[in-house]
Amino acid sequence: MENEALELAMALGRADETERENLRVLCRAAVQAWTARLRPGVRAEDCGPALALAAAWTALAMLGEEDVRRFSAGDLTIETGGGERGGRLRRQAEQIMAPYRKDDGFAFRGVRG
Numbered sequence: 001m002e003n004e005a006l007e008l009a010m011a012l013g014r015a016d017e018t019e020r021e022n023l024r025v026l027c028r029a030a031v032q033a034w035t036a037r038l039r040p041g042v043r044a045e046d047c048g049p050a051l052a053l054a055a056a057w058t059a060l061a062m063l064g065e066e067d068v069r070r071f072s073a074g075d076l077t078i079e080t081g082g083g084e085r086g087g088r089l090r091r092q093a094e095q096i097m098a099p100y101r102k103d104d105g106f107a108f109r110g111v112r113g
Contacts, residue, residue: 001044001052002028008056013063026059033058034093037101047100054093061086061093 005027009015015023034054035044044051094101 001055002031004049004052005031005055005059008052009059012056013060019063022063023059026062027055030055030058030062034097034101037097039100039102042100047097050096050100054097057089057093057096061089 002024006020006024009023009027010020013019013023031044031051034051038044038047
């Protein structure tokens with residue numbers, strides 16, 4: 001699964017070989033994170049290609065969050081890329097895994113009406 005996610009991330013992110021090892025680590029982490037979020041009774045194999053694709057998008061989102069546009073040392077200013085692409089990739093991953101993942105949405109418990 002990790003290799004499938006890596007190859008998808010390389011292709012979708014138009015990454016070159018210098019980014020392969022970083023993406024390999026991120027894809028491994030993403031596969032593990034998505035596997036941990038699967039509903040009880042659902043195995044990684046049950047998700048088909050959706051898990052590899054979600055892991056690839058998640059890895060690309062994590063890789064993209066490191067983009068620094070500007071850095072200054074005096075009075076320390078760091079400006080990042082803003083995360084629009086990363087947020088979009090994470091939402092896509094959440095959507096494609098919706099049929100397989102635990103419902104970890106918001107719920108009221110023990111609140112009197």
